[in-house]
Amino acid sequence: MNDKTNTLKSAIYGLAVGDALGxxxxxxxxxxxECTDMIGYGTHNQPEGTWSDxxxxxxxxxxxxxxxxxxxxDDIRDRFRRWLKExxxxPFGEVFDCGNTCAAAIRSGRGCDDExxxxxxxLMRIIPLAFVEGITDAEIEAxxxxxxxxxxxxxxCVCYVRIAIDLVNGVSLAESIKRHVPGNSKLSGAIGIENVLRSDGMGSSGYVIDTF
Structure with a gap:
């Protein structure tokens, strides 16, 4: 098993653990x-350690x-359909939570493109692409x-994957954000994020900008 495979496993385990905690x-x-340990039976009434969509x-x-x-x-889309339908x-063979945009897009076969x-x-599921050799921005967008x-x-998603690739290769987070987040974009608030405090009003909603 090579280092890249080990790092991919670490990324997916990290995603699953963080997901299950939340x-x-x-x-x-x-x-x-206040989250201090892995618990269950909260919002979705699922056992502890249960990951989400x-x-x-x-x-x-x-x-x-x-x-x-x-x-x-097309194959990824088909697997998303299997997830949603089957x-x-x-963890337990059933879908207990699915965002409206994901559900609508998977059922229609067309991604939602409105504001x-x-x-x-x-964004929450895109991390595997950081481990695809030669991944292009067009593929990430697709x-x-x-x-x-x-x-x-x-x-x-493009910025996130590019930053993840940099981190695997030893680039600092601050430097990578400067490299890949356009200063004139709606994501520019991430630039200098190492100096931002919770009290500064950073958003924590499900909006892609807040999550990024």
Whole structure:
């Protein structure tokens, strides 16, 4: 097993653990809870350690890339359909949470591209692409656009993947953000984020800008 495979596993485990920590608190307002351990039976009444749609769709993406040997948007979309309809890639064979944009796009076969379809759904599942050799911005955008096809969501995914690649290669987070986040974009608030305090009013909603 090479270092890149080990790092991919670490990224996916990190995603799943963080996801499972957050599932019991989803939709709760900021400051209304304190998470100190893995618990269950919160917002979605799921056992502790249960991951959500975000990890399921990341796992579906990994499975597709492994099976196809490349980024195949149609195959990834088909695996998303299996997840939504059959509970594939879920802990217990059932889907208990799915964002409106993801559900609508998967059922219609067309990514949502209106301004109101800029939730964090594609950003939360895009990390596997950071481990695809030679991944292009167009491929990242195409995978985002399976569900989230607005230019803002696609840009967030491209920036995130490029930053993740840099981090794997030892570049500092601050330097990578400067490299990849356009200063004239809606994501520019991330530049200098190492100096931003919680009290400065950083958003924590499901809006793709807040999540990024």
């Amino acid at each position: 599932v019991p608190y989803e939709f709760k307002s900021r400051g209304a809870f 975000d990890t399921s769709m990341a796992l579906a993406t990994c499975a597709s890339i492994k099976a196809c040997g490349r980024v195949d948007v 509970g594939a890639y879920t 109101w379809s800029n939730g964090n759904g594609s 995978v985002s656009a399976i569900t989230h096809a607005h230019s803002l969501s696609k840009l967030a």
